[in-house]
Amino acid sequence: MAAGDGRTQVATAVPATSNGSSSQLPLRAGVGLRHPHVLSFLEERPATAFLEVHSENYLGTGGPRRRALFDLARDYPLSFHGVGLSLGSAEGLDPRHLERLGRLFAEYQPTLISEHLSWSVAGGSYLNDLLPLPYTEEALDLVCRNVDAAQTAFGRRILLENPSSYLQFRHSSIPEAEFLAAIQRRTGCGLLLDVNNVYVSAENHGLDALAYLSALPAEAVEEIHLAGHARRPVGDQVLLIDDHGSAVPAAVWQLYEAALALTGPRPTLIEWDCNIPQLSVLLAEAAKADRRLIGLTAAEGQHVA
Amino acid sequence: MSPEPTLAELQAQMRAALLGDDAVSLLDGVVADHIAPAARFASYTNNLEVGLTEVLEAAFPATSRLAGAANFRWAASRFALGHPPAEPRLLAYGADFPDWLADFGPARDKPWLAAVARLEWARNEALFAADAVPLKPEALAGLPPEQVPALRFTLHPSVRLVQADYPIHDLWLGEVDAAALLAQGGAQSVLVLRPAWQVVQLPVARGDAALLAALGAGASLAEAAGAALAETADLDLQQTLFGHLVRGSFAAVQQP
Numbered sequence: 001m002a003a004g005d006g007r008t009q010v011a012t013a014v015p016a017t018s019n020g021s022s023s024q025l026p027l028r029a030g031v032g033l034r035h036p037h038v039l040s041f042l043e044e045r046p047a048t049a050f051l052e053v054h055s056e057n058y059l060g061t062g063g064p065r066r067r068a069l070f071d072l073a074r075d076y077p078l079s080f081h082g083v084g085l086s087l088g089s090a091e092g093l094d095p096r097h098l099e100r101l102g103r104l105f106a107e108y109q110p111t112l113i114s115e116h117l118s119w120s121v122a123g124g125s126y127l128n129d130l131l132p133l134p135y136t137e138e139a140l141d142l143v144c145r146n147v148d149a150a151q152t153a154f155g156r157r158i159l160l161e162n163p164s165s166y167l168q169f170r171h172s173s174i175p176e177a178e179f180l181a182a183i184q185r186r187t188g189c190g191l192l193l194d195v196n197n198v199y200v201s202a203e204n205h206g207l208d209a210l211a212y213l214s215a216l217p218a219e220a221v222e223e224i225h226l227a228g229h230a231r232r233p234v235g236d237q238v239l240l241i242d243d244h245g246s247a248v249p250a251a252v253w254q255l256y257e258a259a260l261a262l263t264g265p266r267p268t269l270i271e272w273d274c275n276i277p278q279l280s281v282l283l284a285e286a287a288k289a290d291r292r293l294i295g296l297t298a299a300e301g302q303h304v305a
Numbered sequence: 306m307s308p309e310p311t312l313a314e315l316q317a318q319m320r321a322a323l324l325g326d327d328a329v330s331l332l333d334g335v336v337a338d339h340i341a342p343a344a345r346f347a348s349y350t351n352n353l354e355v356g357l358t359e360v361l362e363a364a365f366p367a368t369s370r371l372a373g374a375a376n377f378r379w380a381a382s383r384f385a386l387g388h389p390p391a392e393p394r395l396l397a398y399g400a401d402f403p404d405w406l407a408d409f410g411p412a413r414d415k416p417w418l419a420a421v422a423r424l425e426w427a428r429n430e431a432l433f434a435a436d437a438v439p440l441k442p443e444a445l446a447g448l449p450p451e452q453v454p455a456l457r458f459t460l461h462p463s464v465r466l467v468q469a470d471y472p473i474h475d476l477w478l479g480e481v482d483a484a485a486l487l488a489q490g491g492a493q494s495v496l497v498l499r500p501a502w503q504v505v506q507l508p509v510a511r512g513d514a515a516l517l518a519a520l521g522a523g524a525s526l527a528e529a530a531g532a533a534l535a536e537t538a539d540l541d542l543q544q545t546l547f548g549h550l551v552r553g554s555f556a557a558v559q560q561p
Contacts, residue, residue, distance in 0.1 A: 059394045060433030062462070064502045067436070084393020090313035097393060122320040125389040128360075129352045131319065139312050167345035168336040171309040204345075206338070234344040241348060 025050045025077055025111050025223065025267035027297065029289035032081075032271050037279045038068050045075055046279065048286055050111065052079040052269050058108075059100050069108065079112040079223070079269070080105065084126060087146045087160070088119030088133045098153040105154055112223060112267075114159035114192045115150070117143065117180060134169035135179045147187040159190040159222055164197035164229075164242035168205055176201070177215035184220045191216060193263070194225035195256045196248070196271075200240040209255055218262040226256055226289060227271040244273035248285060257292060265293045310334065322346070323353050325386050357385035357398070364399045364429050367477045368422040372412070380409055396433055400426060417487060420469035421476050424495055427465035428506065431499040434463040439500045439553030448560070454527035455561035458520045461554055463499040466514050468492070474508040500553025507552075512537025513545050517554065 030050035033041065040046065051072060058066055058080075069078070082101065085093060105113060118130035133139050151157055162180055174182070184191055193216065202209035228246030232239045248256075248270065260266070270285045310318065315334070322328035328346055335342035361381040362369055369377035384405050390398045403426055406412055407419035439461055445453075467473065472491045476483055494514040497506045509517075512533040519529035530542050549555060 056393050056395065060396050062436035063433045063499070065433075067502070086393070088312075090311070090316050094392065100394075119316060120393065122316040124391060125320060125324075126391065126393045127320060127323055127353055127389060128356045128395070129349060131316075131349065134312065134315060136309075136312070142312060166348040167342060169315070170334050170336055204340075205336075232348065234340050237340050239340060239345065239348060 025079065027265040027267060028293055029268045029270065029286040030077075030079070031282050031286050032269060032273065033069075033072070034273065034276050036276050037282070038065075040279050041072055041076075042068055046283060048076065048283060049290075050077040050079055050267060050269075052081050052271075055080040055082040055101055055104060055113070056084045058104055073108055078108055078110040079114065079267075080108070080110040081161075082113070082115040083130065084120060085115045085150060086119045086121040086126075087115055087150065088117065088131075088139065088143055089121045089146070090119075090142060091122065093146055093149050093153075094121065098150065102153050102155075105156075112159060113154065113156070114161055114223065116161045116163055117176075117183070118163045130163050132163065132165040132167060132169070135172040135174040135176060137173070140174065140179060140182055144183055144186045147183060147189050151187065151189065157189055159192040160184070161192035161194050161225065162197050162201075162216075164194070164200040164204075164240075166204055166239055166241075175212075175215065177212045181215065181217050181220075184217055190222040191220045192223045192225060193221045193259060193266075194227075195259050196225065196227040196229055196244075196252050197242060198259075199252050199255050200229050200242045203240050210258060213255070213259050213262055216262075218264075221259075221263045221266055224256065224259060224263070224266045224268045225271055226252060226268060226285075227273075228252075244271045245275045246272075247281075248288070253288070253292075256289070260292060260296055265296045268293060319349075323350055324389060353389075354382050354385060357389070358382045360395050361385065361399050361402060365402065365422050365425045367425055367479065368406075368418055370479060371421060371476060371483055372415070372418055376411075380406065380412065383409070396429070399429065402426070417469070417471040417473070417476060420467075420471045420473050423469070424467045424473045424477055424497070424506070427467045427495075427497045428504050431463040431465055431497050431504045434499065437462050437556040440550060440555040440558055442547065442550040444558055445550070452561060454525065454530075456526045457523065457559040458526070458555045459557040459559070460517065460521045461498055461500060461556045463497075463504075464517065464521070464554055465497040466494065466517055467497065468494045468511075468514060474506065477506075496554070498552070498554055505552070510537045510540055510545075512540035516540075516542075516545060517549070520555075 026049040028049035030052060031048050033051045033053050058069060116130050119133060120127050120129060120131055160183060198209050198212050226248045227244040228248055230241040230243045230245060232241050268289045272282055318331045322331045332342040332346060358378050358381045384402055388401055403419050403422035406422050412418050470492045472486050472493045474493050474495045475481060475486050493508050494511055495506055496509045515536040516529045516533035519532040533540050
């Protein structure tokens with residue numbers, strides 16, 4: 001029986017969380033909360049610095065998914081990561097979706113909210129992907145307007161994530177890192193640096209990943225994402241596909257270390273969305289990030305002392 | 306080279322190309338290097354098709370099993386490209402799939418597939434429906450018997466009724482070979498609800514389904530009982546009502 005067992009009791013109202021929206025995530029590693037692991041989290045409460053969820057998965061009216069997250073919000077800081085706001089849509093943001101998300105954030109009071117520099121809505125259809133933008137002055141103005149609209153609707157700042165991409169548009173005139181820096185400057189949003197995305201895009205387009213990192217305003221990076229990617233053969237070439245379906249590869253760990261050298265320790269998420277492994281494997285990946293973060297924190301402490 | 310498209314034009318082009326239209330003008334504007342623009346763009350078309358197909362597979366597992374996984378994936382991808390989601394809540398994606406499947410040429414001689422898909426969509430709706438504390442049997446304790454006929458019940462927000470000319474509950478269960486079930490025939494009415502964490506479903510008599518449908522439409526218990534007995538003359542009303550109170554089919558009761 002679950003009755004009397006505080007850990008498995010279901011929250012029927014918004015919990016009085018100690019992780020209020022004004023605080024920050026710990027400078028440690030967290031994991032994405034995925035369906036196969038929910039029961040383990042509910043029953044065992046394994047240690048991890050924070051949980052990140054896809055906001056759109058919690059926009060049902062009721063049900064066990066939402067209740068489980070209310071329950072977990074008592075013990076873990078939450079980060080809500082959106083995949084459907086479509087900040088790059090020329091037709092602007094969907095006011096119904098903005099309103100639903102605003103209500104969701106008011107209910108759960110996540111510590112962080114984030115979205116992507118991409119688009120997914122056109123002609124009234126949601127295309128279920130993070131589609132690439134041309135980096136032009138027109139697109140820059142548009143994304144800034146949409147980020148402003150989102151931050152106004154939510155009454156708080158969002159973090160904007162650099163995308164992975166498989167193609168570039170000929171008429172792009174602004175390098176992606178500069179484009180992100182300009183949005184950050186103009187809207188006051190924060191940045192979510194996805195190191196795997198930097199690696200994937202750099203490989204796919206023959207760009208310099210370290211130069212990309214250097215072009216970002218390091219102080220604006222408030223969270224880091226790490227993930228694995230797939231390799232899709234194309235003739236005798238290879239395209240890297242950002243599938244979040246495997247362990248973080250060595251090259252991405254190296255780039256993460258380079259990123260941390262620029263930003264200092266930042267809350268770091270392990271994303272693993274397909275071929276989802278045992279929770280212990282996911283937590284072991286997070287521990288690898290933690291070792292790098294702890295090393296950095298210790299080094300900084302010594303430096304200050 | 307064509308003039309630079311506006312962002313709105315580019316997104317309209319890309320939307321059309323992703324959903325199966327000609328990608329020529331879009332690809333004209335894509336950087337060509339060691340990998341051809343068409344091969345690069347194929348990563349996005351593949352993501353869209355596979356991603357939405359997987360969403361439908363997760364929502365309709367029994368339909369997929371009955372159709373055969375490869376057949377289902379093919380049908381689902383046809384549906385996805387013709388009917389992409391209208392909004393980013395993928396938990397709401399697939400509501401139109403059962404009706405589409407009923408009209409889908411290759412499935413037209415297997416109408417039970419769409420019927421099972423309707424049952425699965427009812428389960429999906431129940432899963433994400435509003436939460437409510439079910440009305441307990443004790444709620445009616447001590448009520449003067451003469452007041453019972455005038456009671457009006459509010460169905461639990463997760464309650465869904467699915468009626469079909471096929472044994473959809475048994476087909477969904479999959480414990481007996483589908484061909485044998487279909488040869489045997491038999492219509493089934495199925496009640497789906499989620500009183501707490503779990504979605505539950507059970508086959509009910511036609512009269513029971515009529516009772517719930519009438520109560521859900523605001524009828525009094527006496528009026529609903531009339532509708533129920535018209536469908537199933539020998540329905541044990543007291544037992545049926547008690548069953549609903551025990552399993553949580555109601556959220557509230559209004560006394561006259």
